[in-house]
Amino acid sequence: MKLLKILGFSVLTILAQSCLSADEDPVKLAPISGKNLTPNIGGAAQPNQVWVHLSTGEMTTNKRTDWDLAFYTGEQFRVLINSSIISAVGKIPNATDIDKITAKDVEALQDQIQIGTFDANNLKYIDNPNGDFRNQTSGIGEIKDTDSDNSIYLLNMGRDIYDGTITTGSVITGGEHRGWMKIQILKTATAYKIKYAKLEESSHQEYVVSKDSDYNFKFLNLNQKREVVIHPKKKMWDLGFTVFTNEVYTAEGQAAGSYVFADFVVSNLVDGVGAYQVNVATGQTLDAAYNAFKLKDIDASKFIFNDQRAIGDKWRITTGSNGAQVYSNRFFIIKSADGFYFKLRFNRMTNDKGERGHTTFEYDPL
Incomplete structure (x- = not known):
């Protein structure tokens, strides 16, 4: 599985579309630019938690302890x-x-x-x-x-x-x-x-x-x-990068209690953040699938709003002959705390030396 590299930081500023208020009146939204971000997780001991606000690209960091x-x-x-x-x-x-x-x-x-x-x-x-x-x-x-x-x-x-x-x-x-x-x-x-x-x-x-x-x-x-102060104010963060205590299974449907996961991504359920995974079709590249995905392609029925692990560990693999790396056959759709829609893909989970805890990802508004 080929490890993707960030190709650049040039993105177009796009007007966000199609968000409605509770009474179905259109809401005028400010332009939002896509971004490439590297949360400061801190390396292989993963000392930090990082809270990301997609609408602004702001990241807030604290020590786990x-x-x-x-x-x-x-x-x-x-x-x-x-x-x-x-x-x-x-x-x-x-x-x-x-x-x-x-x-x-x-x-x-x-x-x-x-x-x-x-x-x-x-x-x-x-x-x-x-x-x-x-x-x-x-x-x-x-x-x-x-x-x-x-x-x-x-x-x-x-x-x-x-x-x-x-x-x-x-x-x-x-x-x-x-x-x-x-x-x-x-x-x-x-x-x-x-x-x-x-x-x-x-x-x-x-x-x-x-x-x-x-x-x-x-x-x-x-x-x-x-x-x-750990979390930013209400609706001011969407995704969190953190070590996480999760449920683990020894076999399909056979729970084995709690276990700690590194390189984990949680979504802000309290403020209504939802996410779902898009799988790249056979014969299509991640670049092609990601770039082609538009607002009209969103499947609202797939959003997960009741589980903060909608992204979780599904973006990376840590075993195999190629070591720790991101999956190159998927990306994610996010509905943010303030009602914007984004597509997001992970590019790396290690630095040039192969050290984990150096995740990079990119995202664009829909």
Whole structure:
């Protein structure tokens, strides 16, 4: 499979077309140019998460270890864990006082709250990989009105960024283990209150996270005891490049639990981003198929709006005689958070030395 190279940065500015408001009145859209982008993933340890706004070409970057918990700012009270650092979380049975929980109490539970155990049951310790967090029964449950109804959880804090040597063509997504915390999350009318402590500590700390209507999530770094901005504001990002905890299968339909994926692309479900894959016909080149695809060719029935893995790992292959490379027989159609349509193709996933974590892609408005 031939690895494609970027041929240039010259693209035409095209007027975006055919977006309608809810009452079917035409909306005048500003011109948008296609772009070639190289998100700063950071190499084979993939230390960074990158959030891309297709309408402007802006990219926002953070370290994967910058945050631990994400607090939803919508109507529900939902809290997510950091999938990118191989984190996991589970309820501590019969726990009522966070300060009285000791390492001995959860010794057996620590062996279970892990990623990559090839046990289908361990999916309950992660957030729903498809991104439907509002309805998930795994991870941290919906925060209840009554304090005593909210469970105390054991949080596997995941792993630091690996800082050693990595064989060319390979990735290592996790370094030293970051430890364990016990947490309990409560609610007020407009905010979350989290109680937290390291597992070996006998007294907890508290932090209040207020909702902010400008963002879909507020993010908290527990070790630094501070909030951090990770996602851009609402509708200001479409695709995210990240390490990702996904469901893995050992055979067709045979789940093997959670497993960490590198070189992963998620879409912004909360703001209505959808995507689908277009396969290049036999006998046609990717260049020809991509260039020929127009707005009229969009099949609206194929858009995936209910799974953040619509692109996921489907754009690249990491095994085989040619090593890690992008597929040359497909591209993707995106409906962005602000209603634009784009075609997008991946050109590389390595640099000239063969090091992973150097993805390049191009996209054009339809």
